[in-house]
Amino acid sequence: MYKNVYFIGIGGIGMSAIARYWKFKGLNVSGYDKTPSELTAQLQAEGIDVHYEDNIDFVPKDIENTLVVYTPAIPADMSELVYVQKRGYSVLKRSRVLGEIAKGQACLAVAGTHGKTTTSTLTAHIFQDSGAGCSAFLGGISKNYGTNLLTSHNPVVVAEADEFDRSFLQLFPKIAVITAMDADHLDIYGDLETYQQAFRDFAAQVSDTLIIKKGLPISEKDTKAKILTYSYNDPEADFHVENAHPDSLGYFIYDLKYPGGIIRDVKVGVPGWVNAENSIAAAAICLSYGLAPDKVRLSIGKFQGVQRRLDIHLHTEKLSYIDDYAHHPAELASAISSMRDIFPGRKLTAIFQPHLFTRTRDFAADFAGALSKVDKLILLDIYPAREEPIPGVTSEIIFDKVTAPEKVLIRKEELMDYLEKEPLDVLVTFGAGNVDRFIEPITEMLKKRI
Numbered sequence: 001m002y003k004n005v006y007f008i009g010i011g012g013i014g015m016s017a018i019a020r021y022w023k024f025k026g027l028n029v030s031g032y033d034k035t036p037s038e039l040t041a042q043l044q045a046e047g048i049d050v051h052y053e054d055n056i057d058f059v060p061k062d063i064e065n066t067l068v069v070y071t072p073a074i075p076a077d078m079s080e081l082v083y084v085q086k087r088g089y090s091v092l093k094r095s096r097v098l099g100e101i102a103k104g105q106a107c108l109a110v111a112g113t114h115g116k117t118t119t120s121t122l123t124a125h126i127f128q129d130s131g132a133g134c135s136a137f138l139g140g141i142s143k144n145y146g147t148n149l150l151t152s153h154n155p156v157v158v159a160e161a162d163e164f165d166r167s168f169l170q171l172f173p174k175i176a177v178i179t180a181m182d183a184d185h186l187d188i189y190g191d192l193e194t195y196q197q198a199f200r201d202f203a204a205q206v207s208d209t210l211i212i213k214k215g216l217p218i219s220e221k222d223t224k225a226k227i228l229t230y231s232y233n234d235p236e237a238d239f240h241v242e243n244a245h246p247d248s249l250g251y252f253i254y255d256l257k258y259p260g261g262i263i264r265d266v267k268v269g270v271p272g273w274v275n276a277e278n279s280i281a282a283a284a285i286c287l288s289y290g291l292a293p294d295k296v297r298l299s300i301g302k303f304q305g306v307q308r309r310l311d312i313h314l315h316t317e318k319l320s321y322i323d324d325y326a327h328h329p330a331e332l333a334s335a336i337s338s339m340r341d342i343f344p345g346r347k348l349t350a351i352f353q354p355h356l357f358t359r360t361r362d363f364a365a366d367f368a369g370a371l372s373k374v375d376k377l378i379l380l381d382i383y384p385a386r387e388e389p390i391p392g393v394t395s396e397i398i399f400d401k402v403t404a405p406e407k408v409l410i411r412k413e414e415l416m417d418y419l420e421k422e423p424l425d426v427l428v429t430f431g432a433g434n435v436d437r438f439i440e441p442i443t444e445m446l447k448k449r450i
Contacts, residue, residue: 002067002090004060007031008081009071010050011040013148014162015094017137018069020149021101023048032058032080056083063089069097072165073386095162098137099170102157105135108285109171111161111202112179112213114331115278118270119179121306122282124150124158129302130286130295134158140325143304143311156289161202163195164188168202175288176206176225177281181216182330187358187387211239211284228259230284232277239284241266244276249315250342252276256283256297263293269303272310272338279303308436310335313443314450320346320426321446323439327355327432329366335430336373343426350374351438353412353431354382354398357390361397368401374428376406380415383433416441424449 005022009015010031016039023029023046030049033040040050051058059080060066068084068091075081084091092100110120117139124136125144133152139160141148150158161168161176164185181196189195196217203210203218206225212218214229214237231237232244235257242262244254250271256263268279279300286296305311314321320343326332332352339348352371354360360367360382371377379399399409410418415438419427429435429442 002027003065004028004030004062005067005069006060006084007069008078008084009033009074009094010043010048011035011037012071012073012094013039013139013141014098014137014160015069015071016040016043017149018094018097018101019043019048020046020147021135021137021151024149024151028060030058030060054079056080059084063087066090067092067097069094072167075386093165093167095165095167095170098159098167099172101137102159102171105155105157106175106289107157107159107171107173108134108289109159109161109168109173109176109206110179110281110285111163111168111176111199113163113182113184114326114328114334115179115274115281116160116162117325118275118278118306118309119177119281120158120160122279122300122303123285125303126282126286126291126296126299127154127156127158128152129299130291132156132291138306140306140309142306144302163198163202166198169198169205171202172205172207174207175209175211175285176202177211177230177285178203178216178218179213179278179281180330182328183362184328184359186362187356209288211281211288213281228284228288230280232273232280239280239287241276241280244273246271246273246341250338256280258284258287260287260293263297266297267301269301270305270310271312271342272335273341274334274338275305275310310338313439314446316450319424319446319449321443322426322428323436324428324430325432326430327359329363329370332367332370332430333373335428336370339426339428347375347425349376349378349422349424349427351378351380351415351427351429351435353380353429353433353435354395355432356385357382357387357393360395361390361393364397365401367398368403371398372403374404377402377404377408378415378418379407379409380412380431380435383431383435385433412438416445419445
């Protein structure tokens with residue numbers, strides 16, 4: 001057993017959850033990240049040492065008793081990573097470590113191009129709120145618990161199964177959900193068929209029950225697990241809703257039909273039809289595991305959501321502000337559609353920061369199609385994350401195709417000055433980059449208008 005765990009890229013949402021887990025287990029935890037963030041500040045407040053310079057002096061020198069965990073987003077030539085690899089440290093990718101933690105426990109995993117963070121967080125919340133308990137490694141901060149890690153002595157692990165870099169193939173779930181298989185991460189997979197094959201490989205590792213959104217290209221030959229389907233609007237699915245309707249604030253109420261019967265009057269604790277659909281998938285996992293139907297119903301109603309997932313920061317009749325992590329065209333389309341339900345008849349202004357040059361290049365037309373559904377688009381420059389620029393790939397290749405009634409292309413440095421002068425009704429920020437740095441200043445600015 002190791003005494004020290006050192007993280008290279010500790011500020012990532014998945015990395016920080018594992019760091020917190022090992023801290024909970026009593027190990028010495030420390031690590032590096034490129035820039036300070038709210039997450040790294042929280043880790044430091046919890047007693048975890050974090051530094052922001054690439055410096056081998058910070059790496060624990062006790063090679064035998066130190067595990068080094070790194071994220072594939074770290075460049076291969078980063079000094080600390082090269083140092084630990086050459087010196088003979090135990091060095092593992094984040095996904096491998098998560099797979100090792102989940103071994104010997106009942107792993108309940110949620111995979112899919114989108115919806116997985118909300119679905120896995122809601123699943124973990126149902127286990128926690130119902131009294132069953134679970135450990136959970138989440139891809140977002142649960143608003144119920146203020147963290148991306150839950151711990152429990154019940155040997156159940158809820159995990160978000162990330163397809164990036166084929167990470168989810170380190171998991172061997174007892175029960176799993178696949179929410180979507182739309183093309184993404186083509187910089188890694190190359191084409192849609194290869195991408196979808198990775199999900200079939202994941203399905204082959206599920207031992208008990210595989211729950212898929214109805215219509216996904218997975219069949220009995222892909223897995224030894226029992227396949228069940230779910231859908232928001234297809235009555236042929238094993239788990240589906242009846243009598244669904246939003247209340248006046250966009251919170252959905254429905255009856256859930258499932259193989260064991262019907263659960264009446266389920267009210268989803270967060271608004272929007274897309275969250276109603278996610279709640280069906282989460283309920284399907286929990287019911288398949290054996291949790292009591294009434295406890296599932298009550299817990300869904302107490303769910304407060306996930307930071308940056310249809311996250312409402314201000315909600316009045318004349319001015320509302322929402323933030324959302326959507327960074328794929330299908331996610332944008334679902335979120336915009338849901339917001340039309342929540343805010344009927346109001347003018348929707350969207351700020352979008354594209355994430356990755358490759359994703360912008362591969363899906364420019366799809367992004368434009370989704371963003372054309374808003375009343376006004378404020379488009380920012382591409383957030384590069386781990387990538388170098390690609391010649392000819394800028395936000396303009398999306399902007400030129402957008403047919404929204406109003407649109408403007410600006411740099412993020414100009415955003416706050418632009419918004420100061422802009423009449424607003426419903427405002428949303430979209431993106432997986434650093435657009436979240438604007439949440440607080442935008443909220444404060446808008447509160448002064450009320």
